[in-house]
Amino acid sequence: MSERQSIVTTWTIERVVPSGATTCAPVVAPELCAFGDDDGAREEVRVFLAHHLATEAPAAVARYFLPAGVEATAFEVALDPGAPTRARPPRPVEVACVLIPYGDGRDRLALVPALGAAFFVDRKDELAEVAARELARLAAAAELDGDDWRRLLPPLELTVAPLPVTVRFAATEAATAARLAAEARRRARATLDELAAPLADRVRGGAAPLVGREREAASLDALLGGRDRLAVLLCGDAGVGKTALVLAWGRTATARPTWVVTLAHLVAGASGFGEAEKRVTELFAAAEALDAALYFEDFASLFRERVEDGGLALTAIVRRFVVEGRVRVVAELTPAALARAERREVALVGAMTQLAIAPLDPATTIAALTARAAHWRRAEARRPQLDARAIAAAVELARRYLPYRAFPGKAVELLDELRAAADGEVGPDGAPRLLGADAVYDGFAAATGVPAMLLRDDRPLLAAELCEALGRRMVGQAEAVARVAEVLCTVKAQLQPADKPLATFLFAGPTGVGKTELAKRLAQLLFGDEARLVRFDMSEYADPWAAERLIRGSASGDGLLTARLRQQPFAVVLLDEIEKAHPAVHDLLLQVAGEGRLTDARGRTAYFHNAILILTSNLGGHERAQPIGLAARVATDERTRELARYRAAVTAAFRPELLNRLDAIIPFHHLDGEQIAAVARLAIGELAERRGLVQANLGLDVSDRAIATLAAGGYAAAWGARALRRHLDAALVTPLARLLARLGKDAHGALVVVRADGEEADLDLPSGAHLGASPSAHGVTVAVWRRGGAGGRRNAKGALLAAAARREADGWMARDLATDVRTQRDWLRAQLARGDAQPGAGRKGKRRPALASAQVQQLAIELARLDQAWAAATAAQGELAVVEELAIAAALAGDDVAATVAEVPALARDFARAMFWLAVARREARDEITLTLSAPEHPAALASWLGSVLATAARRGWTITGHGHNDRAPSWPVERVWGPPRDRAWLAGKITPGGGLRNILVRIRGPGAAVVLGLEAGVHRFHGVAKIDPCHLVVRVMALSTEFTDEQWRELATLAAPATSPRGAVDRVYREQVEVAGAPLEVPVAEHGERLEEIGLAVIAAGLARGLTVDELYPTALGQAAADDGDDGEVAP
Structure with missing residues (x-):
């Protein structure tokens, strides 16, 4: 040149x-x-x-x-x-x-x-x-x-x-071109840093070596490191290690600069038309300029159903760069997501080189986990560690019981959760705990509900103990219980096929003999909760379309059965009255009973490998050779004929293919009179545990003769126990409910005595303790007696009052708004404990401070505020728990609990105040608020509310400035509807009976003013304060600040119209006590200002019940808080 x-x-x-x-x-x-x-x-x-x-x-x-x-x-x-x-x-x-x-x-x-x-x-x-x-x-x-x-x-x-x-x-042109190119590279890197995150930041610090993926790692390096700019699509099930493969490649010396892209970060805040598309275009253009690679972890989110969600509009941009080979891309998709992507974007998916990532086999998974455990010992020496037996146990449990994820991910996740649960635990030598196979089995049993006796070979499972556990609430079905126990022993011995449900039963028998009850007992025994029983009434699925709903779902929805099994794979599935289902359901059940899985219309598979499938049927149950009387005994030949009758009916109703896939057809026999009496005793025991009786501290005493009378009256061979339960409702529950309703609170702590007609109550009861009795019904009489006199009743009431206050406190502390504060405290402590420096993002060897001193100070202040709120709430909660224990102990000892219970209201108020400050602890705008008060009917409403706030302002450290509506002054701008600032003395004069103040703007500053008074917004109804009764006050929050620009003062003028008489629901009612959302509080109106925190907590509770968050309970009428507009203009006085 x-x-x-x-x-x-x-x-x-x-x-x-x-x-x-x-x-x-x-x-x-x-x-x-x-x-x-x-x-x-x-x-x-x-x-x-x-x-x-x-x-x-x-x-x-x-x-x-x-x-x-x-x-x-x-x-x-x-x-x-x-x-x-x-x-x-x-x-x-x-x-x-x-x-x-x-x-x-x-x-x-x-x-x-x-x-x-x-x-x-x-x-x-x-x-x-x-x-x-x-x-x-x-x-x-x-x-x-x-x-x-x-x-x-x-x-x-x-x-x-x-x-x-x-x-x-x-060479001026060359130098200029070089400078321009360098500037373009600088801008491209800045764009990538803004819209994505460098992969180098993710891989800094080292990790466990990649095991079993040498071939895939070499292929990925060759595809992304070649001369051509290729797009690679990693396809594999969730948990196979797609992300780990990319991170391992990012640590290699040959890896080119790569940025991690997430769609959520990319489109966050892109509210303008075409802004998201512009960002995607800039991102890919910058990657093209630097020849950098883009890594998409959530590539499936690009293929949304609707264009307005950002789906196709963004994929069109991605397609242009990928198809033309302008940018290197690596992305992850599961096979299901890949199928959806291919349907929507054939050209984009076709232009990408697919690299299949298959699950590791168990042996390779053990090797990978062994390497990861060695890395944990080096990098996380203060956390719990794993021995070889724990790794082998985790892999085996994941293989048997976690079908929805792939190796090695499901085993890694299981061990991660186990280590997290054991954090902080130490061994006998003070070192972090070493977790073995026992810890893995116990942790898995606690997480899934599967009992350890089925998981572990060293835990025996005795058929006799299993029969006892299943039969505790079963009456007259010992043979059925024994058959179920035998099949469970087969499951324990792992002798059942691995590709089938744990067990598949057909319970055949008449109604009301315990088929559903046995299914509940099985769910309770195996999975720890009756809620693990997934029940479907098959009479609702008698047509083929309903069967499709149940099994396969649709293109836009999930199958009801498949969805429940995917959400809760460890369950007992009960298909009740299977004979009433459409034959198409029977055909689809062949796949469930034979292969242990079902696939819905979306291609997603639901596995039944960890479920027990129970079909029930009433076929043959109503064809009896002879009726059985109350005291009759079923002969052996009759049981044999009954079983043959069930089998014949079932064989005639179902196809042989389905019957051959059942583990057992278990007959349930009719119940005789003695068995019905035993069922009656169990049902009466359940009645005594009902919430109404327990909360009212009511005892229940039913004589044997009364039980026999109830059983005889409720016996019907054709209907079994169901007829008995209906009879108990009519003969016992309904008379008792009427009697308790009539007695009201006098029945609290009493004894309910049930006797047959003509039978005397053989109880030692005090004279004059009889409270009432119901008329004789169905051969029995229900009476209510006072136990232990009035003192016992008062003691019971006092103990229950203390327990109720403690339960309410526990409920608040279990809410998300309390646990979120605890999580935030932990996060702040972790930030402050990061140390003085972290590896810098600049040149090699440089280090930069982890946190600036101003940030440290800010975090420390926030932590101190949260710690103070948390400590106050937990201390108040603990005080209530102590009082409850003392009250219960005194009641049991027969001592007077009045002095102890007298402390409960004050302690409950202390907790409410502490809980309020904990609930609002994370809010930032705390100390300044501007309100408008408008009394449309009578100024007494405004005077009552504002007077109570003025009375508490000095104690709280608040300063209150008022601006009257149309209050003119020579030095005040004419265009401002709200008048000049007035002090407390002026306000006190205006709220006197002759003040006549109806509309005012008040600015309040001081500790917590915004969080306390912000919840006072709404319509307040006052009774008994004026001749117009009721009269109302409308409180509106203008802003969570007290300083405004001229423009904001003009906006406040547009919001200054006095409120009209409100119609509809009100937010607060003032009679003798304050009412919030229709519920009265133990807050006298005269104490309104002093107990604003308790009222605020009630407002928060009502808002949470409506599905609102705490932040949503603080709306402002002004378009923008003054604190956010500090640069828009000079703040006016």
């Missing part, structure tokens, strides 16, 4: 030093100084500038071009020597300056080489005056030290002269 030559005429400063030599330097760069004789110094500067300017940027070269007329001069200025010991007068100093013409030449710019400063001289000003003033100012601002004074004293003669420099700009 040819050279381009140009002459740059600049000016130099030349001085003659006492030795006779000369110094020469450019006027615009006095630091570039040459020393020598006159011509030698100038020539040295010329040669240097010729080479220096040839490589400088155009903007830097332009500085050296100076106009003609540059001159040097000196000004005498009186400068303060600034001696610290004693005062000295200013000394005159001659300061040399270079004057450069500016503009048309009449204005000038004065350079001061000795100070490295400049000042401007207007054409209208006197040069000497401006110079004296500006030089004195510059010298004072520079805070001259000894070396600076040396440069000023003594002054040397200074001259200026033009210096033409011939500059040969060699």
Whole structure:
């Protein structure tokens, strides 16, 4: 490329030093100084500038071009020597300056080489005056030290002269192009850092080695590191290690710069039309400029159902860059997500190279986990560690019981959860706990509900104990219980096929004999909770379309059965009255019973491998050879004929393919009279445990004769126990309910006595303790007796009162708003404990502070506030628990609990106050609030509310300023509807009976003013404060601040219209006590201001019940808080 030559005429400063030599330097760069004789110094500067300017940027070269007329001069200025010991007068100093013409030449710019400063001289000003003033100012601002004074004293003669420099700009275009390219790369990197996260940040710090993925890692490196810019799609089930593979590649030396892209971060805040598309385009263009790779962890989120959700509009941009081979991309998809993506974006998916990631086999998974455990021992030495037996147990449990995830992910997740649960635990030697196979089995049993006896080979499962556990609430079905226990022993021995449900039963028998009850007992025994029983009434699925709903779902929904099994794979599935289902359901059950899985319309598989499938049927149950009386016994030949009848009915109703897939057809026999009596005893025991009786501390005493009478009256061979339960409702539950309703609170703590007609109550009851009795019904009489006199009842009430207060406190502390505070405290402690420095993001070896001192201080303040709120709430909760224990102990001992229970209301109030501050502990706008108060019917409503707030303001440290509506003053802007600020005395005068204040804006500052009074917004109804009864007050929150700009004052004027009489629901009612959301509180109206926290907590509870968050309970009417508008204008008073 040819050279381009140009002459740059600049000016130099030349001085003659006492030795006779000369110094020469450019006027615009006095630091570039040459020393020598006159011509030698100038020539040295010329040669240097010729080479220096040839490589400088155009903007830097332009500085050296100076106009003609540059001159040097000196000004005498009186400068303060600034001696610290004693005062000295200013000394005159001659300061040399270079004057450069500016503009048309009449204005000038004065350079001061000795100070490295400049000042401007207007054409209208006197040069000497401006110079004296500006030089004195510059010298004072520079805070001259000894070396600076040396440069000023003594002054040397200074001259200026033009210096033409011939500059040969060699390869200018190439240098410019290089600079432009470097700038483009810088902007591209900034774009990537803004819209994505560097993969290098994710892989910094080391990790466990990648085991079993050598082939996939080599393929990924070859695809992403080649000359062609390819897009790689990692396809594999959840948990196979797709992310781990990318992170391992990112740690290799050959990995190119990669950024991690998440769609949520990419489109966050993109509210404008086309803004999300613009960001995606900028992201891919930046990656193209740097030849960087983009890694999508959530690639499936690009393929949304609707364009308005950002799906196809974004994939079209991605498709253009990928299909044209302009950007390297690596993304993850599961096979199901890949199928959806191929249906929606064939071209994009087809242009990507698919790399299949298969699950690891169990042996390789053990090797991978062993390597990970070794890494944990090195990197996380203070956390619980794993031995080899724990790893083997985790892999085996994951293989048998976790079908929805793949190896190695499901085993890694299981061990991660186990270690997290054991954090902080130490062994006998004080070292972190070493987790073995026992810990894995116990943790898995606790998480899934599967009993350890089925998981572990070293835990015996005895058939007799299993029969006892299942039969505790079963009556008359010992053979059925024994058959179920036998099959469970097979499951324990792992002799059942691995690709089938744990067990598949058909319970056949008449209604009301315990088929569903046995299923419940099985769910309770195996999985720890009756809620693990997934029950479907098959009479609702008698048509083929309903069967599709149950099994397969639809393209836009989930199958009811498959969805429940995916959510709760460890369950007992009960398909009740299977004979009533459509034959299509029977056919689909062949796959369930045979292969242990079902696939819905979306291609998702539900596995039944960890479930027990129970089908029930009433076939053959109503065909009896002879009726059985109350005391009859079922003969062996009758049981044999009954079983044959069930089998014949079942064989006739179901296809052989389904029957052959059942583990057992278990018959349930009719119940005789003795068995019905046993069922009646169990049902009465359940009645005694009902909530109404337990909460009222009611005892239940039913004699054997009464039980026999109830059983005889409720016996019906055709209906079994169901007929008995209906009879118990009519003969016992309904009369008891009527009697208790009539007695009301007098029945609290009483004894319910049930006797057959003509039977005396053989109880030692105090004289006059009979409270009432129901008329005889169905052969029994229900009576209520007082137990232990009034003192016992009072003691029971007192203990229950303390227990209720403690339960309410526990309920609040279990809510998310309390647990979120605990989580935030832990996070803040972790941030403050990070240490002084972390690896920096800059050059290698550099370190930067983890947190700035201001950040540390802010985090410490927030932690202290949360700690204070948490400590107060937990202390108040503990006080209530102590009082409850004391009250219960006193009641059991027969002592008077009145003195102990008398503390409960005060402690409950203390907890409510502490809980309120805990609930609002995370809110930031806390101490300033602006409200408008409007009383449409009568000023007494406003006076009552504002008076209570004024009364508590001093104690709380609040300052209140009022602005009356249309209150004019000469110095106050006319356009402001709200008047000038008024103090507390003015407000106190206006809320007197003759004040007549109906509409006012109040600004309140002080600790917690915003969080306390912000919950007072709404319509308040007052009773008994004025002739107009009721009258209302409308409280509106304008802003969570008290300072406003002029524009905001104008907006407040538009919100100043007085409220009209409200219609509909009100938020607060004031009678003798305060009511919130229709519920009265134990807060007298006279104590409203002092107990605002308790009222606020009730408002929060009502809001949470409506599905609102705490932040949503603080709406503001003003468009934007003043704190957010601090830069929009000057704040007006």
